[in-house]
Amino acid sequence: MSVSWLNIDCRHAQQLLSLQRDSRLNFLQSGRLRRHLRQCESCRRMEKQFDFLARAVKRLDQIRAPPPGRTHISSEFRCARACLT
Numbered sequence: 640m641s642v643s644w645l646n647i648d649c650r651h652a653q654q655l656l657s658l659q660r661d662s663r664l665n666f667l668q669s670g671r672l673r674r675h676l677r678q679c680e681s682c683r684r685m686e687k688q689f690d691f692l693a694r695a696v697k698r699l700d701q702i703r704a705p706p707p708g709r710t711h712i713s714s715e716f717r718c719a720r721a722c723l724t
């Protein structure tokens with residue numbers, strides 16, 4: 640039994656990796672990608688870089704938009720320090 644229809648090249652795998660970030664892979668695409676990643680070290684590295692970038696972007700978003708409670712906590716902290724000194 641041939642499974643050549645499951646085989647994809649690196650370029651295709653990397654396209655699927657970027658689609659995967661937005662969770663837009665169907666069952667077949669994700670199967671093809673998993674299979675390719677098992678065989679291909681350079682695409683596995685690429686997947687790790689995608690993960691790293693995704694986390695970095697998430698962190699940047701958090702820095703740009705701090706949760707509303709944060710200023711409150713820091714003003715309480717300043718108050719506590721002022722009371723202690």
Ligand SMILES: [Zn+2]
Nearest residue numbers: 649652679682
């Ligand atoms: Zn590859």
